[in-house]
Amino acid sequence: MNLDQLNDMYIDVLREIGNIGTGNATTAISNMLNLKMDMGVPKVELMPVEKLGEAIGSEEQIVVGIMLGVEADIDGSMMFIMDMKSAHKMVNLLMMRDPDDEKEFDEMDLSALREVGNIIAGSYLSAISTLTNLVISPTVPSVSIDMAAAILSVPAVQFGLMSDRALMIKTAIGGDGSIDGYFILMPDEESFAKILTSLGISI
Amino acid sequence: MGQMIKVGMADLKVCKEPDSLTTIGLGSCVGIALYDPVTKVTGLAHIMLPDSKAIRNNSNIAKFADTGIEELVKQMVKAGASKTRLVAKIAGGAKMFALSGSAASAINIGEQNAAASKKKLKELGIRLIAEDCGLNYGRTVELYSETGKYLIKAVGKPVKEI
Numbered sequence: 001m002n003l004d005q006l007n008d009m010y011i012d013v014l015r016e017i018g019n020i021g022t023g024n025a026t027t028a029i030s031n032m033l034n035l036k037m038d039m040g041v042p043k044v045e046l047m048p049v050e051k052l053g054e055a056i057g058s059e060e061q062i063v064v065g066i067m068l069g070v071e072a073d074i075d076g077s078m079m080f081i082m083d084m085k086s087a088h089k090m091v092n093l094l095m096m097r098d099p100d101d102e103k104e105f106d107e108m109d110l111s112a113l114r115e116v117g118n119i120i121a122g123s124y125l126s127a128i129s130t131l132t133n134l135v136i137s138p139t140v141p142s143v144s145i146d147m148a149a150a151i152l153s154v155p156a157v158q159f160g161l162m163s164d165r166a167l168m169i170k171t172a173i174g175g176d177g178s179i180d181g182y183f184i185l186m187p188d189e190e191s192f193a194k195i196l197t198s199l200g201i202s203i
Numbered sequence: 204m205g206q207m208i209k210v211g212m213a214d215l216k217v218c219k220e221p222d223s224l225t226t227i228g229l230g231s232c233v234g235i236a237l238y239d240p241v242t243k244v245t246g247l248a249h250i251m252l253p254d255s256k257a258i259r260n261n262s263n264i265a266k267f268a269d270t271g272i273e274e275l276v277k278q279m280v281k282a283g284a285s286k287t288r289l290v291a292k293i294a295g296g297a298k299m300f301a302l303s304g305s306a307a308s309a310i311n312i313g314e315q316n317a318a319a320s321k322k323k324l325k326e327l328g329i330r331l332i333a334e335d336c337g338l339n340y341g342r343t344v345e346l347y348s349e350t351g352k353y354l355i356k357a358v359g360k361p362v363k364e365i
Contacts, residue, residue, distance in 0.1 A: 046258045049251070050263075059227045060227055065300075142302050143365065144300050146228075146358055147358060149212070150228040151299060152226075157210060157250065157252065157312050160266060164263060
C-alpha cells in the first residue's frame with residue numbers, strides 16, 4: 001500500500017473519518033465554551049511536503065498550533081490551528097475575561113490551550129477509534145505560536161522522513177465569526193492502510 | 204535594489220547582485236546561506252532533513268543537508284563563484300514543539316539539521332562565519348547579494364543581522 005494508490009473511494013472514506021472526528025471535537029469545544037460552532041466539509045489532500053507550509057493560507061500568518069502525536073495502532077500526528085484572534089477569544093472565554101482582551105498569553109493561558117488540545121484531540125480520536133475498532137491514543141499536547149510555515153514544517157519533516165508527499169485530512173471550523181481554525185489529522189502511510197482495512201476495505 | 208527571490212521548503216536558489224534571496228518560516232529546517240564576497244554570487248538552501256542516506260525516498264536533493272549543500276555549491280561555482288572564497292551563515296534548526304513519545308524523535312530534527320549542515324560545510328572546506336540556530340521559534344531569513352548580509356526575522360523579536 002502506498003499513497004500512489006489513493007483513489008476516490010479511499011478519499012471518501014478518509015473524508016468521512018474527518019467528518020466524524022471533527023464533528024465530535026467541534027461539539028466538545030462548543031459545549032465547553034457554550035458557543036455555536038459550525039464545521040466545513042473535510043478535505044483530503046495529498047500534497048508535496050514542500051507545499052505543506054501553505055496548507056492553511058499565508059505562510060507568514062501568525063497562528064497558534066496545538067500539536068499532539070498519535071500512537072498505538074496508528075501513528076501520525078494531529079494539529080489544531082487557530083488564528084491569533086480566535087485563540088484569544090477561546091482563552092478569554094475559558095478564563096472568564098473580557099472577550100476582546102488581547103494581552104500576551106501567559107503560562108496559565110498556554111496551559112488552557114493545551115487543555116483545549118487534550119479535549120478536542122481526545123474527542124476526535126475516540127470517535128475514529130470507535131468507528132475503526134483501533135486503539136488510538138494521543139500524546140501530551142504542545143503549543144507553539146509562530147508563523148504558519150514554521151508550525152507546519154514540523155509535520156512536513158515527519159512526512160519527509162518517509163515520503164515526498166503528505167496526506168492530510170483538513171477540516172475548517174467556525175461559528176458566528178468567533179473561533180476559526182483547522183483540524184488536521186496526518187496519519188503515516190502504514191496507518192492510512194490500517195484505517196482503511198479496519199473498515200473492511202480491501203487494499 | 205534588485206528582486207527578492209523566494210526559496211521554498213526543500214528548495215535552493217542562486218542569485219547575483221543586485222538580487223536577494225528569502226525563505227519564509229524556517230522551523231526545524233535550516234537555511235544555509237553561501238556567499239562569495241568577490242563575485243557576489245549568492246546562494247540559499249532551505250533543507251528539511253539531515254541525511255539523504257538515511258532515507259529511502261531521496262529524489263529531491265534540496266531536501267537534505269548533505270546533498271543540498273553540495274548542489275548549492277555546484278550551482279554557485281557554475282554561476283561564477285569561487286569555491287575557496289565561499290563563506291557560510293546558517294539559521295533555523297528550532298524545536299517548535301516539545302512533544303513526548305514516538306513523535307519526539309522527529310521533533311528534535313532541528314538540532315540534527317544544524318549539526319549535519321555544519322558537518323557538510325566543514326567537509327567541503329567552507330568557513331562558517333555566523334549562525335543563529337536552535338531555540339523554539341520560527342525564522343524568516345533574507346540574504347542580500349551586495350553585502351552578504353543575512354537578516355533574521357522572528358515573531359515578536361527585533362530583526363537580527365548576522
